[in-house]
Amino acid sequence: MVRRRRPPFVAGNWKMNLRLREASDLARKIVGAGPDLADCTIVLIPPFTALGAVAGVVAGSAAALGAQDLFWEDQGAYTGEVSGPMLKDARCEYVLVGHSERRQIFGETDETVNRKVRAALKAGLSPIVCIGEVLAERDAGRTLERIDGQLARGLAGFSREDMARTIIAYEPVWAIGTGRTATPEQAQEVHAHIRGRLGESYGHEGATCAIIYGGSVKPANSYPLFKEEDIDGFLVGGASLEAGGFVGIAREALRAYREEK
Ligand code: PGA
Numbered sequence: 001m002v003r004r005r006r007p008p009f010v011a012g013n014w015k016m017n018l019r020l021r022e023a024s025d026l027a028r029k030i031v032g033a034g035p036d037l038a039d040c041t042i043v044l045i046p047p048f049t050a051l052g053a054v055a056g057v058v059a060g061s062a063a064a065l066g067a068q069d070l071f072w073e074d075q076g077a078y079t080g081e082v083s084g085p086m087l088k089d090a091r092c093e094y095v096l097v098g099h100s101e102r103r104q105i106f107g108e109t110d111e112t113v114n115r116k117v118r119a120a121l122k123a124g125l126s127p128i129v130c131i132g133e134v135l136a137e138r139d140a141g142r143t144l145e146r147i148d149g150q151l152a153r154g155l156a157g158f159s160r161e162d163m164a165r166t167i168i169a170y171e172p173v174w175a176i177g178t179g180r181t182a183t184p185e186q187a188q189e190v191h192a193h194i195r196g197r198l199g200e201s202y203g204h205e206g207a208t209c210a211i212i213y214g215g216s217v218k219p220a221n222s223y224p225l226f227k228e229e230d231i232d233g234f235l236v237g238g239a240s241l242e243a244g245g246f247v248g249i250a251r252e253a254l255r256a257y258r259e260e261k
Contacts, residue, residue: 010042023046030044033243044066052090068095071083072115074123083119099130100132127165131151160206170213170214172186175216177237180215181215181225184224227256
């Protein structure tokens with residue numbers, strides 16, 4: 001029996017790409033893609049510089065705005081950082097925390113992730129908390145152990161109410177930007193494990209948390225991935241930089257969703 005959950009949650013992480021004009025053009029094309037996407041939650045996550053431009057485009061549409069990172073203090077002498085209240089002020093509803101590029105290139109740890117997630121919640125933002133194993137961990141059969149550690153430390157001290165506002169993105173690091181997607185079965189195994197753990201720790205709020213998959217998602221693989229019981233949507237990198245690819249991913253997920261309704 002398929003436990004059908006919620007409509008697809010599809011977020012586009014534009015990373016360090018796009019100038020102002022390009023960003024607003026892309027946002028306009030996605031927002032204008034048509035009423036058939038109204039059943040999806042669509043989140044656009046441009047670089048900080050383009051938040052204002054994209055906020056103007058998504059205002060009054062069904063799409064929401066997100067940021068790629070935040071710092072845990074509200075304000076002060078933290079050169080180069082951006083806080084939760086600032087993102088809220090810039091009309092963000094979501095913020096990525098602990099993306100694997102932040103962890104690998106900028107040295108973020110589960111402890112800094114925890115501080116950032118708390119700051120996001122305090123500011124009224126929904127954190128999209130990214131977790132996932134590297135290839136050596138998968139090959140060594142240590143994927144679920146890694147996931148458990150990231151969840152336990154990253155979400156330490158969380159309440160059920162916190163969990164109800166949090167999204168988990170499972171992104172196997174070996175699948176990000178490599179063109180090598182996890183198979184639906186591989187992704188489902190980890191998603192089911194995450195849901196089980198969250199259910200144990202946070203009851204109903206944990207068991208019903210949105211758990212999205214990321215790592216080389218394209219229109220061609222989003223349907224079979226979304227067919228899996230515990231995959232609630234996608235965090236899309238490369239394919240989100242092109243309106244057709246991003247909208248195609250959302251449409252394919254919606255097709256799977258509607259078949260099961
Ligand atoms: P990708 O990136 O879709 O380009 O693999 C995913 C991500 O980094 O969130």
